[in-house]
Amino acid sequence: MFEIDYAESGEIVCSGRLDAAQSAKAEAFLGRLDASHTLDFERLEYISSAGLAILLKTQKRLSESGAAIRIINVNRHIHDIFRYSGFNTIFEIETL
Amino acid sequence: MAGQSFKRSIESVAGIYRFSEDIMAADDIDESIRFPVHLAMEELFVNLVTYNPGAEHDILIDVQIVNDGVVVTIVDHDAAEFDVTRERSVDTAASLRERKPGGLGLHLIQHMVDTLEYDYRNGRSKIRFSKGPDTRDV
Numbered sequence: 001m002f003e004i005d006y007a008e009s010g011e012i013v014c015s016g017r018l019d020a021a022q023s024a025k026a027e028a029f030l031g032r033l034d035a036s037h038t039l040d041f042e043r044l045e046y047i048s049s050a051g052l053a054i055l056l057k058t059q060k061r062l063s064e065s066g067a068a069i070r071i072i073n074v075n076r077h078i079h080d081i082f083r084y085s086g087f088n089t090i091f092e093i094e095t096l
Numbered sequence: 097m098a099g100q101s102f103k104r105s106i107e108s109v110a111g112i113y114r115f116s117e118d119i120m121a122a123d124d125i126d127e128s129i130r131f132p133v134h135l136a137m138e139e140l141f142v143n144l145v146t147y148n149p150g151a152e153h154d155i156l157i158d159v160q161i162v163n164d165g166v167v168v169t170i171v172d173h174d175a176a177e178f179d180v181t182r183e184r185s186v187d188t189a190a191s192l193r194e195r196k197p198g199g200l201g202l203h204l205i206q207h208m209v210d211t212l213e214y215d216y217r218n219g220r221s222k223i224r225f226s227k228g229p230d231t232r233d234v
């Protein structure tokens with residue numbers, strides 16, 4: 001199960017497993033963003049290439065208007081995936 | 097050793113996770129092994145489903161615990177030939193403007209598992225990978 005929603009702080013909280021079967025839910029939410037936002041991954045356990053594709057697509061679209069997404073509280077395993085994917089150079093990332 | 101067949105649909109991904117997680121949790125396999133095993137299973141399964149949409153047979157996944165590591169075998173009897181061990185060209189140093197979404201799955205697997213084998217004959221694709229201590233020679 002994957003969940004994505006706004007926290008009271010205005011950050012976007014992601015939780016669960018962002019796999020291929022859940023990527024449409026992430027895309028529907030992130031596709032509506034039109035300004036810079038912070039994604040909190042503290043409760044995100046897992047992400048696959050399907051989720052990475054949505055993040056990249058969102059970052060590319062936002063960058064056209066000078067905006068960006070920042071990702072915080074990334075666990076060690078997801079950070080490894082970001083590093084192998086080169087996402088550590090195109091996203092601002094903070095680990096747990 | 098435990099095997100199970102899964103319908104060739106992206107919706108099977110959750111069931112594949114539960115199936116393999118139960119096996120690895122029962123043997124107390126470390127999270128540092130479980131995470132890349134789940135990732136590799138999903139990426140390989142999704143590849144088989146996505147790039148051969150006309151196929152009908154279920155896909156068999158077998159998970160074996162070996163010396164505190166994991167060996168996974170995926171068999172598709174209705175497969176198109178696609179060598180998952182061939183090196184994929186992904187420019188991970190490219191700028192945001194140059195990057196294109198997609199194509200990262202096999203690149204990640206090749207970095208995160210210890211062994212990856214592919215065999216294709218007579219329409220049957222057999223993929224085997226291992227992760228963890230002392231699984232390389234199994």
